[in-house]
Amino acid sequence: MKMVSSLFTIIFIVILSLLLPSPWVYGSSKMNPFGDSKKYEGSSEFVKLRYHMGPVLTSNITVHIIWYGTWNRNQKKIIRDFINSLSDTTVPHPSISGWWRTVQLYTDQTGSNISKSVILGEEKNDRLYSHGKSLSRLSLQGVIKSAITASTRPLAINPRSGVYLLLTAEDVYVEDFCTSVCGFHYFTFPSLVGYTLPYAWVGNSGKLCPGYCAYPFAMPSYSTKMKALKSPNGDVGVDGMISVIGHEMAELATNPLANAWYAGEDPTFPVEIADLCEGIYGTGGGGSYTGQLLDATDGATYNMNGIRRRFLLQWVWSHVLNYCTGPNALNP
Numbered sequence: 001m002k003m004v005s006s007l008f009t010i011i012f013i014v015i016l017s018l019l020l021p022s023p024w025v026y027g028s029s030k031m032n033p034f035g036d037s038k039k040y041e042g043s044s045e046f047v048k049l050r051y052h053m054g055p056v057l058t059s060n061i062t063v064h065i066i067w068y069g070t071w072n073r074n075q076k077k078i079i080r081d082f083i084n085s086l087s088d089t090t091v092p093h094p095s096i097s098g099w100w101r102t103v104q105l106y107t108d109q110t111g112s113n114i115s116k117s118v119i120l121g122e123e124k125n126d127r128l129y130s131h132g133k134s135l136s137r138l139s140l141q142g143v144i145k146s147a148i149t150a151s152t153r154p155l156a157i158n159p160r161s162g163v164y165l166l167l168t169a170e171d172v173y174v175e176d177f178c179t180s181v182c183g184f185h186y187f188t189f190p191s192l193v194g195y196t197l198p199y200a201w202v203g204n205s206g207k208l209c210p211g212y213c214a215y216p217f218a219m220p221s222y223s224t225k226m227k228a229l230k231s232p233n234g235d236v237g238v239d240g241m242i243s244v245i246g247h248e249m250a251e252l253a254t255n256p257l258a259n260a261w262y263a264g265e266d267p268t269f270p271v272e273i274a275d276l277c278e279g280i281y282g283t284g285g286g287g288s289y290t291g292q293l294l295d296a297t298d299g300a301t302y303n304m305n306g307i308r309r310r311f312l313l314q315w316v317w318s319h320v321l322n323y324c325t326g327p328n329a330l331n332p
């Protein structure tokens with residue numbers, strides 16, 4: 001009797017599942033079989049990215065850089081070239097500015113788009129590690145405060161369109177660095193810094209954890225089979241930072257005060273437009289596969305052109321297409 005009823009239940013469920021549209025089957029068939037469930041190349045069914053009415057960066061974005069610790073000239077050049085590439089539309093396709101076009105698709109309440117123009121602003125060197133070599137999330141705000149209140153050449157304060165990029169050298173540890181984050185963005189607290197300023201921190205992982213934060217230019221220690229790819233600018237730590245800086249820039253622009261564009265119900269753990277595409281750099285990407293990339297003649301791997309150089313930069317979510325995209329997509 002029991003047997004019969006459960007058999008009946010099974011038949012009933014099978015019939016029901018044939019009648020109802022089944023997003024689970026649709027979604028999983030499009031997802032990568034190696035399956036990290038955080039990757040969503042084509043699974044629009046599951047992504048509920050919503051606008052929460054807060055501001056986005058609609059006026060010319062000025063990026064002020066704080067170089068914390070020891071940085072060499074070449075490292076600074078690579079990162080400056082990347083920032084300047086974000087709005088340089090003269091660079092050949094597939095370009096960094098082409099990538100930024102997806103970010104520009106996001107708007108605020110008034111229908112204003114994110115700014116096309118991203119300008120490199122002022123720079124501040126914190127060569128002597130003013131807050132030490134091990135920083136908490138709050139002490140990062142202390143570093144920003146020191147930079148905007150310095151007695152010589154303080155960084156400009158423009159809360160409306162300025163973003164602050166705090167970059168820590170490879171001998172600096174930051175809370176949660178290498179275990180769960182490679183960078184993050186937030187805004188400063190008026191009680192600590194005097195202003196509400198959107199900022200991002202990104203660490204150079206070259207010494208501490210390149211296999212975690214500079215993948216695929218270094219491999220995690222548990223991975224013995226896969227070979228690291230050659231980085232396009234000859235600096236594994238900094239080439240790895242580029243994708244993280246891009247990730248944070250896209251999210252700073254679309255969610256500067258953590259109340260604009262994100263998915264998920266919990267604003268303290270928002271899933272933002274670059275989180276949705278982490279690890280995806282080209283068509284077919286997801287799981288442990290980067291997607292289709294490009295090979296330079298010197299054997300380096302990249303996916304986009306910038307000013308004077310090439311970069312590997314993760315894709316971002318398009319709320320218009322409902323999937324992750326980038327300028328090097330094979331089927332845009």
Ligand SMILES: *[C@@H]1O[C@H](CO)[C@@H](O)[C@H](O)[C@H]1NC(C)=O
Binds near residue numbers: 060117
């Ligand atoms: C914004 O940037 C563009 C191009 O760089 C420039 O022409 C324009 O004057 C800037 N606007 C403001 C308000 O600064």
Ligand SMILES: *[C@@H]1O[C@H](CO)[C@@H](O)[C@H](O)[C@H]1NC(C)=O
Binds near residue numbers: 104105106107113320
């Ligand atoms: C502004 O955003 C809208 C909505 O996403 C989009 O249709 C339009 O193309 C965007 N404009 C620019 C200049 O990116």
